[in-house]
Amino acid sequence: MCGVGKTLxxxxxxxxxxxxxxxxxxxxxxxxxxxxxxxxxxxxxRQFEAAGxxxxxxxxxxxxxxxxxxxxxxxxxxxxxxxxxxxxxxTGCLIYDVGEGVCHQIVAESxxxxxxxxxxxxxxxxxxxxxxxxxxxxxxxxxxxxFALGRTxxxxxxxxxxxxxxxxxxxxxxxxxxxxxxxxIGADGATYQALxxxxxxxAAMSLSSRLTMANMAAEAGAKxxxxxxxxxxxxxxxxxxxxxxxxxxSPDPDAEYDRVINLDVDSLEPVVARPHAVDNTAPARELKGxxxxxxxxxxxxxxxxxxxxVAAGILKDKKSVVRLIVAPASRRVLLVAIGAGYIQTLVExxxxxxxxxxxxxxxxxxxxxxxxxxxxxTANRNFKGRMGNPExxxxxxxxxxxxxxxxxxxxxxxREVI
Amino acid sequence: xxxxRAFKFGDGISTDHIVPGRLAHxxxxxxELAKHVMEDADPTFAARVKPGGFIVAGRNFGLxxxxxxAALVIKLAGVSAVLAQSVARVFFRNAINQGLPVxxxxxxxxxxxxxxxxxxxxxxxxxxxxxxxxxxxxIPRVMLGILDEGGLIPYIQKYGDFKL
Numbered sequence: 277m278c279g280v281g282k283t284l285x286x287x288x289x290x291x292x293x294x295x296x297x298x299x300x301x302x303x304x305x306x307x308x309x310x311x312x313x314x315x316x317x318x319x320x321x322r323q324f325e326a327a328g329x330x331x332x333x334x335x336x337x338x339x340x341x342x343x344x345x346x347x348x349x350x351x352x353x354x355x356x357x358x359x360x361x362x363x364x365x366x367t368g369c370l371i372y373d374v375g376e377g378v379c380h381q382i383v384a385e386s387x388x389x390x391x392x393x394x395x396x397x398x399x400x401x402x403x404x405x406x407x408x409x410x411x412x413x414x415x416x417x418x419x420x421x422x423f424a425l426g427r428t429x430x431x432x433x434x435x436x437x438x439x440x441x442x443x444x445x446x447x448x449x450x451x452x453x454x455x456x457x458x459x460x461i462g463a464d465g466a467t468y469q470a471l472x473x474x475x476x477x478x479a480a481m482s483l484s485s486r487l488t489m490a491n492m493a494a495e496a497g498a499k500x501x502x503x504x505x506x507x508x509x510x511x512x513x514x515x516x517x518x519x520x521x522x523x524x525x526s527p528d529p530d531a532e533y534d535r536v537i538n539l540d541v542d543s544l545e546p547v548v549a550r551p552h553a554v555d556n557t558a559p560a561r562e563l564k565g566x567x568x569x570x571x572x573x574x575x576x577x578x579x580x581x582x583x584x585x586v587a588a589g590i591l592k593d594k595k596s597v598v599r600l601i602v603a604p605a606s607r608r609v610l611l612v613a614i615g616a617g618y619i620q621t622l623v624e625x626x627x628x629x630x631x632x633x634x635x636x637x638x639x640x641x642x643x644x645x646x647x648x649x650x651x652x653x654t655a656n657r658n659f660k661g662r663m664g665n666p667e668x669x670x671x672x673x674x675x676x677x678x679x680x681x682x683x684x685x686x687x688x689x690x691r692e693v694i
Numbered sequence: 695x696x697x698x699r700a701f702k703f704g705d706g707i708s709t710d711h712i713v714p715g716r717l718a719h720x721x722x723x724x725x726e727l728a729k730h731v732m733e734d735a736d737p738t739f740a741a742r743v744k745p746g747g748f749i750v751a752g753r754n755f756g757l758x759x760x761x762x763x764a765a766l767v768i769k770l771a772g773v774s775a776v777l778a779q780s781v782a783r784v785f786f787r788n789a790i791n792q793g794l795p796v797x798x799x800x801x802x803x804x805x806x807x808x809x810x811x812x813x814x815x816x817x818x819x820x821x822x823x824x825x826x827x828x829x830x831x832x833i834p835r836v837m838l839g840i841l842d843e844g845g846l847i848p849y850i851q852k853y854g855d856f857k858l
Contacts, residue, residue: 302836304856315718319762327847345718352719359722399760399784415762415788417846429836429856463706464754468783497757497782553706638715638759659710659758661734666714 281528283435284502285470288410288525292393299434299534308392308409310422311339313379314346315640316397316415318356321363323420333426335368339387341379342372343633349641369423377606377632380404380576383411384487385608389513389521390505395422399494400576400656406486407512408505408525413494433470433499434534440477442542447691449586450485451578451654451674454492455547457539459557467497469534472527477541478503483512484582491577492656495554546689548652549672552660560677563687570651571596571682572663573675574603574630575637578654581609581616583675588618590679590694591625597685600627601643603635625682639664652681695813696774696795698746700821702806703735705752709759709785711735713767721763728770745772748810750801752778756785765789775812777801777819777830790837793845797830804828 282290289297292305312320317340332338340360348354357374364371372382379396380403388394390408394401397419404411414428422428438457444450458465471493473486486503493501503509505525513522546560573579573587584604602622604610610632613619619629630636636643637655644664645651651663651670658670673681676690683693711734713727720727732739732749749755749768755778756764765788768776775795779802789796797812799819804810808823819828833841836858843849 302834302858304858315715315721316761318722319766323847327850344715350719352722356722397760397762399758401760413760413784415760415765415784415791417762417791418787421846421850425855427856429858431834463757464780464782467754467780497754499783638718639710640715640718644716657708657710657758659708661710661714661716664714664716666734 281530283531301432309394312397313341315344319416320420323417329424338369340371345640346374346633378576381605402493403491405490405501435470437533437536440475440539450488452547454489463555464497471498471501484580551669561689566687568650570599572601572653575655577656579605584618586675587679588621596626596682600682602627603630697811700750700808703751709764712764728767731767731771749776757782760784762788765792769794791846799828799830
């Protein structure tokens with residue numbers, strides 16, 4: 277194998293372990309950040325204590341986020357929040373309380389660095405792959421041990437190269453690209469593997485769009501969804517006030533991939549995932565006539581400034597004819613969106629604006645659906661019962677498709693209204 | 695040797711089928727949460743499952759959330775192992791970390807209600823009802839070590855670190 281180049285995943289893990297790692301190797305890797313959120317954190321703390329641990333390996337590399345049920349909707353979750361706050365006080369770890377935003381957005385804005393190894397007790401930890409971090413979801417026990425030891429075991433994944441060529445046409449974006457890919461390869465199409473995105477379309481893609489695509493790598497079963505760290509990454513980190521965290525990372529030209537999938541961006545059109553599976557995709561135009569009662573714009577997938585800008589652009593001087601719920605991904609996003617006038621536009625169009633956080637995505641509060649109701653959501657999952665009611669139906673689409681759907685009350689290809 | 699009856703499920707059973715997000719307020723009340731195990735896949739399962747029983751599923755069992763509660767409530771229900779054609783990666787890790795064996799084999803050859811005997815050492819599922827023998831894929835060594843100790847926490851208590 278000598279002389280064979282490395283994929284992004286192999287490169288990051290080789291640097292991290294100081295070795296020459298190859299797919300299939302089992303390694304122990306130091307962790308740059310381990311985090312939990314409010315629905316996985318309490319079990320993490322209990323496992324940490326059950327193991328007899330009292331101290332964190334490095335408090336500044338451990339973070340707790342109160343985002344999934346924030347502010348707390350009931351007594352059980354309020355008590356879980358208190359458990360997390362007590363743990364933070366006791367151990368000195370980072371804590372992001374109610375209203376700060378979704379863990380993955382804050383990790384992208386403030387914590388993740390290109391080349392980091394990050395684990396989180398949340399499957400969408402993969403989002404930070406948009407910044408070139410090897411970031412992967414694990415459970416509470418693994419995260420508890422990572423909190424205490426500062427390391428975890430990993431199997432080095434094979435990589436699948438997603439070669440993206442061309443330019444997005446108007447009304448089409450990163451969400452359509454990733455839904456299209458998942459529709460093509462299936463919900464287990466990349467299980468245990470690394471998805472690595474590249475090509476000229478990636479070089480031109482905003483960091484926000486990269487985060488959207490990396491986020492949904494989880495929906496193909498992938499361990500990570502990795503983007504190179506380049507000028508776009510550098511500019512993003514500088515915007516977030518942490519230019520010093522930038523370092524370029526790209527795969528070797530002679531890297532070996534399990535397979536290469538070409539994604540022709542020029543020919544992409546708005547895509548929607550139908551109930552109850554993310555790989556059950558169809559072009560939005562084919563679903564015309566599907567009535568919805570609720571549109572939800574937000575989440576770690578599509579609650580960023582770029583997403584709110586797209587939605588506000590379509591909803592400007594228009595009215596939503598259905599319940600329209602908007603949850604900015606973070607306080608920072610909310611503040612900038614207020615300054616830019618997007619929140620004004622969305623509220624004038626009839627939107628209910630939720631506090632920064634996961635909002636209606638996972639069915640604990642703030643937008644649970646009624647029996648037989650249909651929602652078009654910009655989230656990443658449409659499993660049966662996901663939004664709190666197994667008798668409801670969730671379609672997934674882009675912010676543009678969501679905004680267009682809010683105007684007409686039925687699933688609408690955004691190109692019809694822009 | 696593990697012994698019990700098979701409870702069959704289809705493909706793509708997500709963690710929302712196993713333990714939905716709407717029950718997040720019960721995650722610090724595990725006995726109560728466990729009463730809802732598999733509720734959105736089969737609301738009758740929790741009442742029917744007997745200690746020692748097996749969940750026998752199709753492809754991509756446990757996809758979705760990283761919530762370890764999915765593996766935990768299956769274990770609390772007394773299920774002795776999950777058999778599937780394939781399993782999502784976080785669920786796999788979580789199950790082993792909870793001491794719940796996950797065995798990858800051709801579950802299409804098992805019918806609902808079949809009596810099964812599983813030999814973890816030899817790596818075989820004996821379907822006593824139809825006489826089939828199904829060999830399951832090898833569990834990675836590091837995970838076998840964790841499983842042998844009954845889960846990640848007892849493993850770490852014993853060894854203090856990961857042993858590759």
